[in-house]
Amino acid sequence: MEKQKILVVEDEADVRELLCYNLRANGFEVETCGDGRLAMDKIEEWKPNLVLLDLMLPGLDGFSVCRKLKNESQTSGIRVIMLTARGDEADIVTGLELGADDYITKPFSPKVLIARINAVLRRPGRTSGTGEKDSGLLKVHEIEIDTRKYQVSVSGKPCKLTSTEFRLLCFLAARPGWVFTRYQIVDAVHGADYPVTDRSVDVQVVGLRKKLGEAGKYIETVRGVGYRFIE
Incomplete structure (x- = not known):
């Protein structure tokens, strides 16, 4: 079976390394990016199934990346999990209203993270980043x-x-x-x-x-x- 592709968008190198290690250990194909603007180019080129998206990013913040993804028909079906140290209710609600599929705060448990990723990827109603429109x-x-x-x-x-x-x-x-x-x-x-x-x-x-x-x-x-x- 083809591996699910996950793009990690995180500007802290140690967190990026930890995420990659756990994702690859659980059978995912992983690419990384540390800049919001570069992430948009990578998403368009690589078409991941899911994006793990930090909020505090250089170039373009996570909210803006999520908004752009969900507003474009070619990327609107890609799953987004926001991963950040900002756990305020207002941030969570904003992320979900922009179309994020889940929201995980740091520090996080790798086991819980993998479980949440699998749960999001199992959900019906969206595409896996192929560019097809959401069926609704x-x-x-x-x-x-x-x-x-x-x-x-x-x-x-x-x-x-x-x-x-x-x-x-x-x-x-x-x-x-x-x-x-x-x-x-x-x-x-x-x-x-x-x-x-x-x-x-x-x-x-x-x-x-x-x-x-x-x-x-x-x-x-x-x-x-x-x-x-x-x-």
Whole structure:
């Protein structure tokens, strides 16, 4: 089987070396780059399946690299995991809204990193960097989401959702296993500074679960934190 290709975009040589060692030890083909602008050229030339992207980069910062990737049809299907020492909620939400598939903060466990990479590469609904456009389909368990037609089906049966419920489901289902606070959910679904209380988010989740029927069990409450979609 052909090896999955990962581009490591990281300006710290020791971190780059550690990442390469662990990725190659786990069967990935790896290339590296320490500059945001040079990374764009490398991505266009090499077409990796996934980019491990630091935020603090010379030339072009990680947010700008991610934005450019996701706005170009030839690269929009390439997976992006942001890897950075900046763990503020605002940075995480910004990265996800730009289209990043995951966000890992330093210091990190190599085993957890590899597990998160494998989980991202297994997700449906995107291409592997071949230049084909995203199909707009996301299928998790028995739930199928068409992000272009704003349609959801559960076990083949249509499920009518409000626009807020649809965005909430897409946000959680696209990142299975991730735990999000209510504030992160509000920012992702409605935008920053939207006047919604914690209780309002809970009510929306309850309504979404009810409409999903048995599949509503995949939206799990994490006590004291928020919600996650079960992998």
